[in-house]
Amino acid sequence: MPTPLIIDTDPGVDDAVAVVLALRSPEVDVRAVTVAFGNVALGFTLPNARKLLALAGRTDVPVAAGAARPLVYPQAEEAADWHGADGLGGRAASLLAEAPLDPRPAVDVMTEVLRHAAEPVTIASIGPLTNTALLLATHPELIGRIGRIVVMGGSLGAGNTTGAAEFNIYADPEAAHRVLTQPDVPVTLVPLDLTMRCAAPGPWIDALSAGSAIGAVLADILLAYRAAFRERFGRDAAALHDAVALLEAIVPGTLRTTPLPIRVACDHGPGRGATVPDGRPDAPGPMVHVALDADVDAVLEEIARRLRD
Ligand code: RIB
Ligand code: CA
Numbered sequence: 001m002p003t004p005l006i007i008d009t010d011p012g013v014d015d016a017v018a019v020v021l022a023l024r025s026p027e028v029d030v031r032a033v034t035v036a037f038g039n040v041a042l043g044f045t046l047p048n049a050r051k052l053l054a055l056a057g058r059t060d061v062p063v064a065a066g067a068a069r070p071l072v073y074p075q076a077e078e079a080a081d082w083h084g085a086d087g088l089g090g091r092a093a094s095l096l097a098e099a100p101l102d103p104r105p106a107v108d109v110m111t112e113v114l115r116h117a118a119e120p121v122t123i124a125s126i127g128p129l130t131n132t133a134l135l136l137a138t139h140p141e142l143i144g145r146i147g148r149i150v151v152m153g154g155s156l157g158a159g160n161t162t163g164a165a166e167f168n169i170y171a172d173p174e175a176a177h178r179v180l181t182q183p184d185v186p187v188t189l190v191p192l193d194l195t196m197r198c199a200a201p202g203p204w205i206d207a208l209s210a211g212s213a214i215g216a217v218l219a220d221i222l223l224a225y226r227a228a229f230r231e232r233f234g235r236d237a238a239a240l241h242d243a244v245a246l247l248e249a250i251v252p253g254t255l256r257t258t259p260l261p262i263r264v265a266c267d268h269g270p271g272r273g274a275t276v277p278d279g280r281p282d283a284p285g286p287m288v289h290v291a292l293d294a295d296v297d298a299v300l301e302e303i304a305r306r307l308r309d
Contacts, residue, residue: 002029003147004117005249006110008066009242010038010127010168011048013083013225017218017303018126018152018242019049023056024306025250028122031113033063034106038127038171039079040087042068045127047098048087054097055217063099066106067130070172075128079167082228089224091217110135111142120147124249125179126242128168129153133175136182148186148252149179152245154262154275155192156290165273166192169264173273177264180275180288188257188289190245191275198244198296202226202236204304211308218307243303248291254299255291262288 005028009015022030035049046065053061086092102109114121125132153168161170169176209219226238248255261278265271
């Protein structure tokens, strides 16, 4: 029986790979795609999500608009320099078909999925955690229906948006703290420490393009992101952060995790948005399962396999 899955996303180039990966994985049943601001504004991430569902032939999946801004403070910065002004590497306009918009707010769609699922639901949060935080805050009665939350975000080492903070967490630190300190829900955090190790090399992306029609579209969406990675890091590759997190949501246990309490810095100093582990033996919980290791080659091959025809 496939696991019910909600994907909360801010597409986003790596989100695009992640969403298509989930839709092509029989282990999960994508019950809803909920969308937030993030890489670019909601005015772009929302149609991008609709375009991705149409691209994957899944216009049946409910797609709904969530937060247009963070819970408390304005978003400090977007990531258009990585994802393009349109959020899909400049290719959004070429994706003409869009799945119909579910008119309900994202949290309402999430709660309906939770209420009607016959088994615990996995939530894969691969953008700012605002929608997920709102769900937890407004529907504590549904916490027990969440099987696990898999979050792409954070870093125990350097950030990618500031020296201390990774983008998804930095976009809404208050929301991230809310989710990462939620008791009674298994939370897996997939941080930059691992996703950067899983960066897909250029030949992997070329093989993606040759492997299926949808892979060719994804490789095209990845072009600018891949170029930005080469310019920034000096090698031909692309960090598919969200796809690594989705693979863990699809195949639990793919990534090797370490239980650590995580606190998010919500001050306005240089550390804002940092994900701070508490390694003390008697550290107060709740524990977050932090994914710090994996068979990187196996992860990349498994993502590639699912995107090939
Ligand atoms: O830091 C990487 C994360 O930020 C990914 O989810 C990417 O899509 C961006 O949202
Ligand atoms: Ca994302």
